[in-house]
Amino acid sequence: MRVQRSLLLGPARLCLRILLLLGYRRRCPPLLRGLVQRWRYGKVCLRSLLYNSFGGSDTAVDAAFEPVYWLVDNVIRWFGVVFVVLVIVLTGSIVAIAYLCVLPLILQTYSVPRLCWHFFYSHWNLILIVFHYYQAITTPPGYPPQGRNDIATVSICKKCIYPKPARTHHCSICNRCVLKMDHHCPWLNNCVGHYNHRYFFSFCFFMTLGCVYCSYGSWDLFREAYAAIETYHQTPPPIFSFRERITHKSLVYLWFLCSSVALALGALTVWHAILISRGETSIERHINKKERRRLQAKGRVFRNPYNYGCLDNWKIFLGVDTGRHWLTRVLLPSNHLPHGNGLSWEPPPWVTAHSASVMAV
Numbered sequence: 001m002r003v004q005r006s007l008l009l010g011p012a013r014l015c016l017r018i019l020l021l022l023g024y025r026r027r028c029p030p031l032l033r034g035l036v037q038r039w040r041y042g043k044v045c046l047r048s049l050l051y052n053s054f055g056g057s058d059t060a061v062d063a064a065f066e067p068v069y070w071l072v073d074n075v076i077r078w079f080g081v082v083f084v085v086l087v088i089v090l091t092g093s094i095v096a097i098a099y100l101c102v103l104p105l106i107l108q109t110y111s112v113p114r115l116c117w118h119f120f121y122s123h124w125n126l127i128l129i130v131f132h133y134y135q136a137i138t139t140p141p142g143y144p145p146q147g148r149n150d151i152a153t154v155s156i157c158k159k160c161i162y163p164k165p166a167r168t169h170h171c172s173i174c175n176r177c178v179l180k181m182d183h184h185c186p187w188l189n190n191c192v193g194h195y196n197h198r199y200f201f202s203f204c205f206f207m208t209l210g211c212v213y214c215s216y217g218s219w220d221l222f223r224e225a226y227a228a229i230e231t232y233h234q235t236p237p238p239i240f241s242f243r244e245r246i247t248h249k250s251l252v253y254l255w256f257l258c259s260s261v262a263l264a265l266g267a268l269t270v271w272h273a274i275l276i277s278r279g280e281t282s283i284e285r286h287i288n289k290k291e292r293r294r295l296q297a298k299g300r301v302f303r304n305p306y307n308y309g310c311l312d313n314w315k316i317f318l319g320v321d322t323g324r325h326w327l328t329r330v331l332l333p334s335n336h337l338p339h340g341n342g343l344s345w346e347p348p349p350w351v352t353a354h355s356a357s358v359m360a361v
């Protein structure tokens with residue numbers, strides 16, 4: 001970049017010097033003198049308008065990509081509604097296939113205890129998926145109070161121009177600061193933050209569980225349906241009724257959709273489970289990684305100030321205080337509030353008075 005600048009500015013400066021030399025001589029025409037004065041004036045104007053003490057290649061790249069960021073933010077904002085409708089339609093189609101195509105088939109072949117088990121498990125799983133998805137899209141993630149207050153803050157948000165508490169980050173899609181922000185999820189059309197992080201994770205977990213259950217449970221039916229579809233173009237063609245053909249295609253669709261979602265969402269769920277075990281959010285993962293490298297270069301060790309230990313991190317995240325809560329708050333639908341207010345955080349036992357400053361992340 002510097003080489004390019006010097007290549008452009010070099011000849012311009014040379015021309016200016018020649019003009020200046022000519023301009024100071026009495027025989028120089030007034031037109032040329034005026035041109036030199038205008039050049040000087042223009043240069044001062046340009047410098048004063050474009051002056052930036054933080055200017056650099058990063059600022060130039062950010063400014064150049066600003067329209068792209070704006071476009072992506074707006075597209076995600078508007079497509080959020082489409083994604084939510086897509087989740088509801090796809091989940092609804094799987095439930096409809098299970099009732100209309102799978103149920104009549106297994107009623108004829110499965111034993112009563114096996115049917116009972118499938119009936120209870122599938123409905124328990126479905127209720128948890130619907131409950132957590134509804135809560136995740138309708139629960140606000142939590143926002144810091146605006147205006148005068150006594151809360152401890154760590155910085156000022158450059159977009160909102162308001163103080164930011166620890167773990168709070170600005171969401172450019174929602175266009176506001178979010179408490180303990182994890183990420184903006186287009187599939188929820190909502191930010192994942194302090195108040196709905198548990199709903200988001202539980203939805204991912206129970207949806208993965210449901211997809212694994214559907215693809216594993218329908219494996220035999222899928223194989224039979226797939227083999228039947230392959231015989232459609234044989235001569236003489238097999239005699240299948242319209243209902244049977246629809247059932248075959250629906251079973252193949254169910255198996256492929258559930259298997260792909262189980263793989264993709266399963267990987268995402270495992271990744272979030274790792275982060276929760278470490279007491280980190282997706283954003284903090286990047287911040288902590290940078291901080292770890294920075295301190296490592298100085299021969300020091302970084303410790304996450306929000307890591308209370310693997311089991312305690314899970315208990316805090318799920319809001320489990322007693323043994324009974326694992327059943328009532330995790331395995332059954334529960335709309336209990338998370339621990340804390342998302343504005344200030346209890347330091348873990350290992351944080352001593354001298355290291356309390358590390359809380360400012």
Ligand SMILES: [Zn+2]
Pocket residue numbers: 157158159160161169170171175176177
């Ligand atoms: Zn903000």
Ligand SMILES: [Zn+2]
Pocket residue numbers: 171172173174175183184185190191192
């Ligand atoms: Zn957001």
